Amino acid sequence: MAYTNGRISSSFGFNNELIKDKLSRAASVNNPFTQYRYNRTTLSGILFEQNTSTQEYFRTVNMSINYNFGKLKQGIKKNKRGIKNDDGN
Numbered sequence: 001m002a003y004t005n006g007r008i009s010s011s012f013g014f015n016n017e018l019i020k021d022k023l024s025r026a027a028s029v030n031n032p033f034t035q036y037r038y039n040r041t042t043l044s045g046i047l048f049e050q051n052t053s054t055q056e057y058f059r060t061v062n063m064s065i066n067y068n069f070g071k072l073k074q075g076i077k078k079n080k081r082g083i084k085n086d087d088g089n
Contacts, residue, residue, distance in 0.1 A: 002041065012029055014026070030061075031059045037055070038053065
C-alpha cells in the first residue's frame, strides 16, 4: 500500500499591451506563499515499511516581453494542389 501527501498550488499572473499591436509584457508567479514543497511517501507491505521524505523548490517567477516587428501583408495562401479522383467510376 502506498500513501503520498496531497498537493495544493496557486498562481497569479498579468499581461498588458504597452504599444497597440506591437509591444506587450506578461508576468506570473506560481506558489508565492510556499517556497518549498515537502513530499512524504509511505510504502508498506506485509514484512516492511518504507518512508521517504524529499524537499523541492516550489515557487517560480516568469516574465516576458513580446514585440511584433511587422504585419503579414498578404493572407496565407492555400495550396491549390489537391487530389483529383477521375478514374472513371
